[in-house]
Amino acid sequence: MLAICPGSFDPVTHGHLDIIGRAAALFDDVVVAVGRNSAKNYLFTLDERLELMRATTGHLPNVTVAALDGLLVDFARARGAQVLVKGIRFASDFDFELQMAHINAVVGSVETVMLPASSQWATLSSTMIREVASYGGDVGAFVPEVVALKIRQQSSRLEQADG
Numbered sequence: 001m002l003a004i005c006p007g008s009f010d011p012v013t014h015g016h017l018d019i020i021g022r023a024a025a026l027f028d029d030v031v032v033a034v035g036r037n038s039a040k041n042y043l044f045t046l047d048e049r050l051e052l053m054r055a056t057t058g059h060l061p062n063v064t065v066a067a068l069d070g071l072l073v074d075f076a077r078a079r080g081a082q083v084l085v086k087g088i089r090f091a092s093d094f095d096f097e098l099q100m101a102h103i104n105a106v107v108g109s110v111e112t113v114m115l116p117a118s119s120q121w122a123t124l125s126s127t128m129i130r131e132v133a134s135y136g137g138d139v140g141a142f143v144p145e146v147v148a149l150k151i152r153q154q155s156s157r158l159e160q161a162d163g
């Protein structure tokens with residue numbers, strides 16, 4: 001069975017990779033759908049987020065990465081996927097994801113499987129990482145090295161542009 005792991009992954013964290021790795025162990029194949037949430041200001045472009053996701057999931061043979069443009073259920077249907085996998089940290093994630101699961105079941109006839117975030121990453125968020133990174137803080141504990149490096153490069157580019 002094929003499952004989709006959707007998100008904006010800005011940046012991809014150890015928490016995301018934990019969910020993707022567990023989904024890859026549960027399902028035959030996984031497509032990571034890297035999308036755009038119009039309510040968010042992004043640190044990285046879609047191409048950069050795709051590149052970082054490919055670099056950090058390359059060791060998982062049954063995982064592929066693709067850009068998500070449009071409705072998630074259309075993306076799932078176009079690939080013949082019947083399952084969406086979502087990571088759940090707090091009750092607020094559940095409240096939001098429950099609503100999305102109902103909409104996506106009605107609009108696209110897809111199931112949603114919710115995996116509890118592993119305790120080690122249970123409070124991690126890309127939003128917090130962007131906040132720390134924007135002040136030049138060290139986020140190396142929360143993201144793979146290739147991502148931390150890209151964040152450092154981005155910060156120094158922004159500083160040069162400012163200065």
Ligand code: PNS
Nearest residue numbers: 006007008009035036037070071072073
């Ligand atoms: O959790 P994220 O990072 O905010 O997720 C972003 C993304 C792009 C995966 C999400 O916004 C999405 O699925 N967008 C596609 C539009 C859609 O299908 N929305 C859900 C039904 S309202």
